[in-house]
Amino acid sequence: MPNYRIHKTEYIDETKRVSFKYDGKTYFGYEGDTLASALLANGIHLVGRSFKYHRPRGIVSCGAEEPNAICQIGSKKDLTEPNVRATELELYEGLEASSQNCWPNVKFDIGGINNFISPLIPAGFYYKTFMWPKSFWKKVYEPLIRLSAGLGKSPTEPDPDIYDHKHVHYDVLVIGGGISGIISAKMAAKNNLKTLLVDDKKILGGSTIYQNNESIKIDDKLSSEWLKNEIQEIKKLSNLTIKTRTSIAAYHGYNFLLAKENLTDHLPEEKKKNKIRQRLWKIRAKKVVIATGSIERPLVFNNNDRPGILLSNSINKYLDYYGVTCGEKIILFTNNDSAYETSISLHKKGIKNLIVDLRKSASSELIKQAETLGIKIYFNHVVTNTFGYRKINSLEIMELSEDGNTTVGNKIKLSCDCLGMSGGWTPMVHMHTQSGGKLDFRDDDQVFLPKENSEDQISVGSCNGDFDLENIIDKTVNKINKFLDIDNKDYQDTNIICSKENDKRNIWLLPNKIPLGKTKCFIDFQNDSTAKDIKLALKEGFRSIEHVKRYTTTGMATDQGKLSNMHALGIIADTAGVKMGTLGTTTFRPPFTPLTFGTLVGRNVGKFFEVVRKTSMHEWHLENNAEFENVGQWKRPWYYPKNGENMHDAVQRESKAARDSAGILDASTLGKIDIQGTDASEFLNRVYTNAWSKLAIGKCRYGLMLNEDGMVYDDGVTTRISENHYLMTTTTGGAANVLSKLEDYLQTEWPELDVYLTSVTDHYSTASICGPNSKKILNKLFPNLNLSDENFPHMSFKEDKLENINCRIMRISFTGELSYEINIESKYGHSLWKMCIEAGKEFNLTPYGTETMHLLRAEKGFIIVGQDTDGTMTPSDLQMDWIVSKKKYDFIGKRSLYRSDTIREDRKQLVGLLTDDPKEILEEGAQIVSDIKTKPIDMLGHVTSSYFSPNLNKSIALAVVRNGKTMKGQKLIIPMENKNINVTVSDTIFLDKENKRLNA
Amino acid sequence: MFLINCPFCGERDQSEFSSGGEAHIVRPKQPTELSDDEWAEYLFMRKNIKGIQFERWNHVHGCRKWFNVVRDTSNDKILSVYKMGEKPPVNYK
Missing domain, CATH: 3.50.50.60 (FAD/NAD(P)-binding domain)
Structure with a gap:
């Protein structure tokens, strides 16, 4: 095996030999090496195939700017990582790395054929080719592109690593x-x-x-x-x-x-x-x-991408830092002094080298030193071509003309096994x-x-x-x-x-006798864009650097154009005949080098992905087999399947039990805001649409809250606990926003009001018991409480003790049944729940979840803000005009209720829908039309809530329909993928219109 | 990410705050007296200035207080913060 490590340095510990695998073969390096320096020490330059043409590519640099030496690390499904730069990866014992973007292997790559058909794949090839026939896109083009696109493979299993x-x-x-x-x-x-x-x-x-x-x-x-x-x-x-x-x-x-x-x-x-x-x-x-x-710039000349062509300064670092020479016969091609440092260093270590400098002449300490050492320098020369398929083996240079626009004289062929290029510094x-x-x-x-x-x-x-x-x-x-x-x-x-550089000459695209169309002057090595592509883009009318970049994909690879952007700009400026400074640059966006998702996410994975809020009854729900639904951050019981029931069966059973005997719901998640202060009543008057001043102490009232634009924002029941003390409830999802909104008005519009708001959502747990037998259950829990309709009527509030613990009990109903909500300090919530269940056993008290709650309220036509409303519904659209006070001078949103748009007759309005086939359950979100023959079909609205009611033994739905208020009894159609469903517009209240059950 | 000097808590990270749009838009005292156009002016019309802008912020994950901020939207520099009810600093007008 060849050894290119030619001397010891203090940064490489030769006592610590490290073995690693590259493309399945075992090699050795030392502690202190990067993967790139270890590969070079083993004489390996060829590390990958280029993205588009699959040309063999070698290590170019020694840092973050590396475009070619990107590899796949590891092979485990959960730990493998693509696109790791070999120049930055420190070597360790057992490292496994492989080259990317080549099949079957880096030395023989089928995709290499692209190199020979490259005249057929110019800039914008994909945009131009895969346009037609349209039907080819999904079945032919896209799978093909997906197969050949991308660098490396993503892990397919969760990352087991810890990030912080x-x-x-x-x-x-x-x-x-x-x-x-x-x-x-x-x-x-x-x-x-x-x-x-x-x-x-x-x-x-x-x-x-x-x-x-x-x-x-x-x-x-x-x-x-x-x-x-x-x-x-x-x-x-x-x-x-x-x-x-x-x-x-x-x-x-x-x-x-x-x-x-x-x-x-x-x-x-x-x-x-x-x-x-x-x-x-x-x-x-x-x-x-x-x-x-x-970072050092490459130079743009024909075939400047062969393995063995590196940045000149990187050759210097591999030599002086890692003790590795990149070749035995090196040529340095430069337009500035820094390559001379490399040359002198190589010379001192006994590596033969010569310099091709495109400057006409130059003088400085460094150049004098090189000349003294007898290093051959070709001034005013330029590399015009390189040779060697898997590694450079020779190159041609020619003299530059006076103006630098062309080459003159004869080709000089020089043999080498490595070329260092330096186009200056960026x-x-x-x-x-x-x-x-x-x-x-x-x-x-x-x-x-x-x-x-x-x-x-x-x-x-x-x-x-x-x-x-x-x-x-x-x-x-x-x-x-x-x-x-x-x-x-x-x-x-x-x-x-130090040596001072005195002479400068820069040519972005080096001249060549060969027409540009037949050259391969690479600008972006990783994305395979050439000078020819840039010129083509300009020819086709692209002018902005941002457009040229996207059309040619220059600078859009994982290295983000660290080596290529300046050349692209330079060639555009030269071609368009404008000053480079006036062109501007593309945007430098973070991250500087790619970050893994793991790093960004840190510890917020798995159960720490998001905050989870649980009620104090949560353990009971778990023990009783509840399926949960996420409502905001809350985990709410969705339904409680018994004996392998599916959701539909469980919900039907729960709904029936709640109306036939008794049901219990964990309502702890409802937002609760404690409102106190001498102006509390006035405050409620201003934020709700209905009047609050006359609400007696100990009574509850339902309120509808609007946005200033007149649209329904939230709803809930508020209880007057004492003269200047109210407890407001909000929807589960809206709690935080309602509090913010109320604080906003209080602090910024009405600072004169003496009102204090405190969120007490987490401080109280709530068990809601409903059904004809709920009073009997309450009586068992609170034997001293007079539950008669006279003493404790619907929409009122009492306080009583449950074994010394104070409870707030509201007789309010979201199901239309006789119903009580028991609130207790959260730490007693679990006990309260268990006592309710125990007391309710003889009455078949059935726990029900959010799905049954939704069904029961839909039977009664009660809206859910956010399900039946979407921020475009006024109270009138919801057929709730009764709740809007005509007497109050002002409240949030009042003025908007008679804007020309809100009083339009043909707004979408809430209606009930009954399917002609009572067994047919509509899909929520389905569109509603009246005429399917005239095209385009006129959309009238959509279904907002839909259930099969076990209590009515038929399908019921709520919907918003244009002009719906006037349509009762009218036939409409719900067109679905494979059938049209016939429906009839009905009242929104399907069950117990007279509210008899509230006092059953 | 901004560093906002809450007038009640001091400098805090932007993630603790929520923005409340343009400041010093007073809710009309007698909305019923207004025409549709006048009400729409209050309800919908907001400035979107490149330069010095007065805006409301809420220390929502902190003291929950609303306050005003003078911000240069061209460079995101916050030039001043002041409490609700206080007069905007005149030198930025």
């Missing part, structure tokens, strides 16, 4: 642990500011930490040595927290940032167990220092723009730079466009002193020597 969230507050957050970040963090922390420094790598130091060029020195030391010293120093600072393996995902307004901390991804399987995998940090920082650095302005910052364009080296416009955040170092060390340190120190309003003098005597 943490909220933190800091004075200063420094993003990035390179040299400028370290200086910033030190200055902040030494000035007594509580500081957090985060870096996505395992160790601090950025690219300076492996810097070993003699021409770059700080205080007479190698810059890497100097920086190591600084790192030792900051580690001693007590008010500085350092988080490595932590990357900022998003920078929101008000300096609220999200960071992902990787805790176990670098550990072997057995050490991961029972530990938190990743932690999402929710950071609030008073000030933020962005020191995210910059400052990472993601964080700055995510925070709302704007950008400026610097023509000099064609970079977008942060425009300083905020007192809360600042960019320093190369993400601010400062590329040489002297500039970086001086500017960082000055800016931080100013930004934090401090006077730190630690660096004023620091002596920096």
